[in-house]
Amino acid sequence: MSTGAPVGERATVGRGRLRASGQGAGAASMVLALGFLVVLAVIYSALFAGREGHFPGTYEWASVVDAALPLVFAGLAQAVVVLTGGLDLSIGGMMDITNAVVAIEMRPSAGSMLLWSLVALAIGAAGGLMNGLLVSRGRMPPILVTLASLSIFQGIAVRVLSQPGGTVPGAYTNVLTDPSAPWGLIWIAVAVAAWLIFRRTRLGVNVLAVGNDPLASRSRGVNVDSAILRTYMLSGCLAATAGMFLAATSTSGDPTSGDAFTLTSIAAVVVGGLSLAGGRGSPIGVVAAALALTVLVNVLFFANVSPLYVDLYEGLFLIAAVLLASVLGRIWKGRDVGHQ
Secondary structure, eight states: OOOSOOHHHHHHHHHHHHHHHHHHHHHHHHHHHHHHHHHHHHHHHHHHHHHHSSOOOHHHHHHHHHHHHHHHHHHHHHHHHHTTTOOOTTHHHHHHHHHHHHHHHOOSSHHHHHHHHHHHHHHHHHHHHHHHHHHHTSOOOHHHHHHHHHHHHHHHHHHHOSSSBOOOOHHHHHHHHOTTTTHHHHHHHHHHHHHHHHTTSHHHHHHHHHHHOHHHHHHTTOOHHHHHHHHHHHHHHHHHHHHHHHHHHHSSBOTTTTTTHHHHHHHHHHHTTOOTTSSOOOHHHHHHHHHHHHHHHHHHHHTTOOGGGHHHHHHHHHHHHHHHHHHHHHHHHHHHHHHO
16 A cells, blocks of 8 residues: 555656756856856956056946847847747847848938837847747757758848948947946846746746646647747847847947857856756846856956967856856755755
């Protein structure tokens, strides 16, 4: 005669413990991303002071934050897809398109800046819709779909702007990335607040549910296909936003300048503590990771590291961050097991 709980109840409890453990490890990874940011900021400040004779001031820190904004929004675009268990390799291509469109079409009037910002977001939503339909309705692997759409988006960007050029209105740059004012921090605060609100919406709950277990989510009445479709559309809008910030920081257009953000967005997601299997982690960690990766570039510059080796050191940092997060996760899970 069995004296324990029913099998179904034991399974439910087991899944709950696993989810709690995963959430705890994700929280630890987010704290780790914040720790990386603090450590790198201290190193940057020391190196800056050693060269310039004073610590970085408001202008320097505002410039760092502004430089991080394209990666912040590219990382968020990647994060919402990763939370569903997918991966979006087309983010850099979408940034190419919106960067090019803004640079050649936007004029220095409030109406034009608003209009073409909305057009850029619409382009991002359309690109995300295409990816989402192929993944959710076409049942195609996200990696293959978004790799193909990356090439499509890059081709469109070159068609729109065949070579670097165009001009972004100064007023537009001042609103998005003016280093004399804390606009960068305001936009980051808006992004974090939007995530906290999104997390409590039906779509936000469904996204995490789908990432944890799509079959169980479907059996509980979640429209998995709709959740995935809308997530890719949201990712496209965020990638378009990243492209607009990239145009604002560079003050001109370049049909290839967004390409590097495809891989760095994945790096921000990994360092930020999101599980590539989906369902666990917080984009707040991704924001911290994006800032940390940007500060790392400044650290390498003031450490007189040759630009030829920047990618090498960034790769080493990423590997070290992932290994440390993995070790921390194992420790956290071991602690949870010990308490059970």
